[in-house]
Amino acid sequence: MKIGIDAGGTLIKVVTETNNKRTFKKWLTTQIDQVAEWLNHIDKADISITGGKAQYLDSIIKHNVKRSIEFEATYTGIQILLKEHDIHLDTYIFSNVGTGTSIHYATAQNQERAGGTGAGGGMIQGLGYLLTQISDYEELVQTAINGDRDKIDLKVKHIYKGDKTPISGDLTAANFGHVLQNIHDDFPNADRLAALMGIVGETVTTVSIHAAKQFKTENVVYIGSSFVNNDLLRNIVVDYTILRGLNPYFIENGEFSGALGSIYC
Ligand code: ATP
Ligand code: MG
Structure with missing residues (x-):
């Protein structure tokens, strides 16, 4: 099982993938200890974490996790979802309206922060x-x-x-x-x-x-x-x-x- 986690300022987003089946779940960031408890009950999984609360979540779980850079992870995820939805854009701005708003310029190769x-x-x-x-x-x-x-x-x-x-x-x-x-x-x-x-x-x-x-x-x-x-x-x-x-x-x-x-x- 693969588990990807984006632990943000307000919400923790969790994606799991097993045998090509994908699930999505959200928790409040105030419930971060519950998320850790859930993860600690899982024996074996490939876990990757990003977001502002990644460091803290990493520190309270037993697993060795992969840490990824938030902006890169977000760009990679958008590219996957756009492709799956048959949306083909050579260049675009993405605006991530989370707790705060982060704006990026993206091409087929990479992203850079625009404001x-x-x-x-x-x-x-x-x-x-x-x-x-x-x-x-x-x-x-x-x-x-x-x-x-x-x-x-x-x-x-x-x-x-x-x-x-x-x-x-x-x-x-x-x-x-x-x-x-x-x-x-x-x-x-x-x-x-x-x-x-x-x-x-x-x-x-x-x-x-x-x-x-x-x-x-x-x-x-x-x-x-x-x-x-x-x-x-x-x-x-x-x-x-x-x-x-x-x-x-x-x-x-x-x-x-x-x-x-x-x-x-
Ligand atoms: P950041 O990326 O800035 O660290 P984040 O990743 O936690 O923050 P998002 O999860 O993208 O941010 O968005 C958080 C916002 O989503 C909240 O500020 C609120 O406006 C809205 N929101 C949607 N559903 C809920 C919910 N169930 N509880 C609280 N806020 C919610
Ligand atoms: Mg976020």
């Missing part, structure tokens, strides 16, 4: 809690679905008020910039969280687009558990990427790229 932003899944959870006192991830993303950003986010057309706009009036001019103009209204949790998905999605996309322009590619592959059960974030990213003339890609189980790739690099 990043602190807007990502950790911001959704942390700022989401500050705005609504909701700490449960599922509740957070479900609540956001029915939100309306109109009273919170300032659009270009709000500023130009009927005058001809130099860019699309529907673009966000200022995330959260409409609040004080609607100060006497209520701001339900759903609206606050929808606006939060807006700022995270638009920031991640903006940084990814700049990287794509810098490296002259038209493709952006988005991965990371931040998109799991979060169609609102996904749609914001897809729409904005297309609006800016680039091709967005999401791959099934993309958040397991690092765990899968660690087995093969």
Whole structure:
């Protein structure tokens, strides 16, 4: 049995492969000791580990493990998944929207880091809690679905008020910039969280687009558990990427790229 593990800041992703059968499993990083206990009950396995918590996990398990570099493992995993899904891209940007967001340029041969932003899944959870006192991830993303950003986010057309706009009036001019103009209204949790998905999605996309322009590619592959059960974030990213003339890609189980790739690099 082969086990690939990506122990990240928030979630531990585990891929197992036996006789060409692949399984995927996630644990919270706060459960890292349970993951170690599970591994320590396994007699024999080829284990590879990557991610920020790899060192710690390695130190509490009995097995000799292979350690791989997170960015290389992620790239290797994406290449495998793209091929399996018949997606052929000569060059692309991949944006790993995890706790934080890391952005890379990839070719058929290798990857190089192109940048990043602190807007990502950790911001959704942390700022989401500050705005609504909701700490449960599922509740957070479900609540956001029915939100309306109109009273919170300032659009270009709000500023130009009927005058001809130099860019699309529907673009966000200022995330959260409409609040004080609607100060006497209520701001339900759903609206606050929808606006939060807006700022995270638009920031991640903006940084990814700049990287794509810098490296002259038209493709952006988005991965990371931040998109799991979060169609609102996904749609914001897809729409904005297309609006800016680039091709967005999401791959099934993309958040397991690092765990899968660690087995093969
Ligand atoms: P990093 O790569 O930055 O070290 P990570 O690998 O742990 O972090 P991911 O697993 O890709 O990051 O994504 C973590 C994010 O996924 C969380 O911040 C949250 O927004 C989202 N998420 C999805 N499912 C869950 C869940 N069940 N519990 C908590 N967060 C979740
Ligand atoms: Mg990660």
